[in-house]
């Protein structure tokens with residue numbers, strides 16, 4: 001079994017919004033979505049702490065509000081920040097979940113997609129450990145594709161966009177090194193592997209490839 005097939009057998013999003021096969025690290029940085037929210041957008045981000053450095057626990061510590069703010073000069077500006085994402089995919093492909101997909105994670109900030117503001121209300125946020133300045137790892141794309149399909153099986157997703165697309169001028173991630181074509185290709189392969197007519201019936205629209 002290749003890593004994606006292994007991920008498929010593991011990645012199943014339950015009714016409570018938590019995904020099996022993913023390490024759970026519950027964050028308190030979330031609240032309820034609006035009662036009428038339709039979860040139809042996936043937002044891709046990149047993050048690294050300190051910027052450009054990979055590995056370690058700093059990202060999950062930030063989402064858990066337990067970052068050692070004295071551990072690096074850059075962290076000082078993060079003291080008042082209360083943020084989270086639903087998921088993080090590390091460089092080694094390990095996936096973590098911080099907030100139930102049913103709830104509103106705090107990943108997008110001031111944002112707009114197709115005329116709708118406040119994308120946190122109706123989106124699921126996936127962070128890739130990475131930066132705007134170097135390529136992501138192949139296993140990250142594989143896991144992202146597998147997670148995308150698993151989420152699509154659970155929610156009426158219609159679109160995938162980058163943070164840079166929903167907050168242009170303010171955000172630049174996932175950035176120029178994120179390969180949307182590669183993501184889309186692996187997503188299509190993942191979709192075929194799942195062979196689910198319910199999902200195949202409505203392929204996701206990849207905003208960056210429009």
Ligand SMILES: [Zn+2]
Pocket residue numbers: 044045046107163171173
């Ligand atoms: Zn972002």
